[in-house]
Amino acid sequence: MRGTVMLIDDEAMIRQSTEQWLKIAGFEVQSFEHAEAGLAALDDQFPGIIVSDVKMPGMDGLALMAEAQRRIPELPVILITGHGDVDMAIKAMREGAYDFIEKPFVPERLVETIHRACEKRQLMVENLRLQQNLSSQSGLDAKLIGISPSIQRLKRELLKCAELDTNVIIYGETGTGKELVAQCLHEFSGRAAHNFVPLNCGAIPEALIESELFGHEAGAFTSADKQRVGKFEYADGGTLFLDEIESMPANLQIKLLRALQEGVIERLGSNQPMSVDLRIVAASKADLRSDDQFRQDLYYRLNVTQLHIPPLRERIEDVPLLFAHYARQAAGQHQRELRRTTAQDIQNLQQYNWPGNVRELKNIAVRYALDGSLAVADVLYPQEPMMSVEPEESTLSLAAQVANFESKVLGRSLSRHQGNIKAVLDELDLPRRTLNQKMAKYGLNRSDFLPESE
Incomplete structure (x- = not known):
């Protein structure tokens, strides 16, 4: 069905012929002789639009439109009259009519106008339904919001990855929500009771990133006036999220690879190795495999599992x-x-x-x-x-x-x-x-x- 139409016209012949034409065109039609009867059948769950004559005994079309739109804001109402003029059309449009059509009308034009109005109404109904569903969602659905096939597939893959407890690379354009996906991986994994520690590799000066990752002892370098715990150590038992990992300096990639292979780190200025047990979730805008600046041995160590976040234009x-x-x-x-x-x-x-x-x-x-x-x-x-x-x-x-x-x-x-x-x-x-x-x-x-x- 192309949509639902409530047709109201006191002239039986016009009402019946219009109803037949609309049904042939693929619409579901509810027809009424008077405005009052149409309003009695109208509730907030009505999924369609109203097509009404203006001049009718009792309540006219303008009054019907006002009451219908009071009950259902923005409800599309198309008014039809054989007595219309420019002033009436302007008044109707000003008061919220979707369109104004004069008799005798071309049936094809009426069908086209009704089709557009039904599309608008269906969009409104679907949006309201989605908003109502959103308020009742929980778990992963409440965090990764979306109904598109691509986001539903991402949710399924994410839950599988969370159970595997392997290193993961998340690919996605800027602004797609890579850190949110990484947080969800952590929260739905067996490591959820421990820390989720994010680090943007592209936002930290090259001279400081090693200290950020592995920590340092007091006096390890000029400004190191006290001991500092690094991200690796702080994420022990949990998840370390390395965003924009493609920007990590080459010399640090070697140290990161060693830490992943051996499960051991050393603070700067210390010779004391420390064992760490954590999961690495890395994120990148570009394909690390084809990046000449990124070590392939590190890529293979990280690339146990991949998740791809679709851009918003692909899940409109x-x-x-x-x-x-x-x-x-x-x-x-x-x-x-x-x-x-x-x-x-x-x-x-x-x-x-x-x-x-x-x-x-x-x-x-x-x-x-x-x-x-x-x-x-x-x-x-x-x-x-x-x-x-x-x-x-x-x-x-x-x-x-x-x-x-x-x-x-x-x-x-x-x-x-x-x-x-x-x-x-x-x-x-x-x-x-x-x-x-x-x-x-x-x-x-x-x-x-x-x-x-x-």
């Missing part, structure tokens, strides 16, 4: 869930009311390429949660659009690139003016009919850009 279905999680987390930490994301927000999030992966998404979610004046589009695209081709668009046809640019310009203008159609018309110097056509073409709905108070 996880984006709304992750965004909701981080926004809720930020709102709770700063005692802010949790903002509700619109269908347009979700669409913008899923159309973005996420070069910074989950780290970038978390940053955007926090900004969105803490600044009530920002729409998602404002955070994703802080600069005004430039007439240039982005790398990921360079393979598209000219028509596709122009359409992509036009959609972004319209969306940002609607967001900037919070759904004020007149302001958008003035800014972009467009006729109202042209703006309506283009908004319909790109699935832009005024209701998605209104301030929350409205």
Whole structure:
């Protein structure tokens, strides 16, 4: 089924013919003669949209829309009338109508509009379901958030690795969450009662990294005024996480290999060997096997098991869930009311390429949660659009690139003016009919850009 439609029209012939047409087009249809009967069948679990005549005995279509959207915020409502005019259309759109269609209408146009509205509604329902599920999750699902096949596969592989207690290399782009995966490996392993010790090999000066790893005795070098326990020693019994291991200096790679082979270390300035029992989890952005600067004997010592974290652009279905999680987390930490994301927000999030992966998404979610004046589009695209081709668009046809640019310009203008159609018309110097056509073409709905108070 393409979606569920509640059809309300007091004219029996029109209602029956429209119902038949929609069923042939693949929609599930619930038809009613009066608005009051439709509302009686409407609850917060309703998965579809409403298509209603405007002029009806008793409650009219505008009043029906107001009550339906009071019960289910952002519920798409398409209004149809044979008595409409421009003023009524503007009033309907201003009050939250998804679209306004005059009789006699072309059935294909109505079907296309209903299909877009159903897609929007299904997106909203799925996002709400995922957010509700997230609050009840526990264990690994509560830590590695996602429903995509790639993240589910990662969870299964992670649990197997945790049981094996072998050294692991984690591969992933910057911002994908390599340290979080390493923490999960530790927490679901037999070493969870001991320390998880992270060390970013690329963030420590070469002169200090050996001391960080193995510790030192007082007087071992000029600034060593007291004894210091190194990461190896502190992680004894637990897990040592070496992030950006590809940046480790060559001379230290030799010492790391010896420590792994023999299970013994020495503090700088000491001749006393110490036995250590720990698990090494290393992380890298690049393939260590093909890295000429990385020792192959060390690679084989570490590469007992591999885990690959997919970039966010390859698991885009996880984006709304992750965004909701981080926004809720930020709102709770700063005692802010949790903002509700619109269908347009979700669409913008899923159309973005996420070069910074989950780290970038978390940053955007926090900004969105803490600044009530920002729409998602404002955070994703802080600069005004430039007439240039982005790398990921360079393979598209000219028509596709122009359409992509036009959609972004319209969306940002609607967001900037919070759904004020007149302001958008003035800014972009467009006729109202042209703006309506283009908004319909790109699935832009005024209701998605209104301030929350409205």
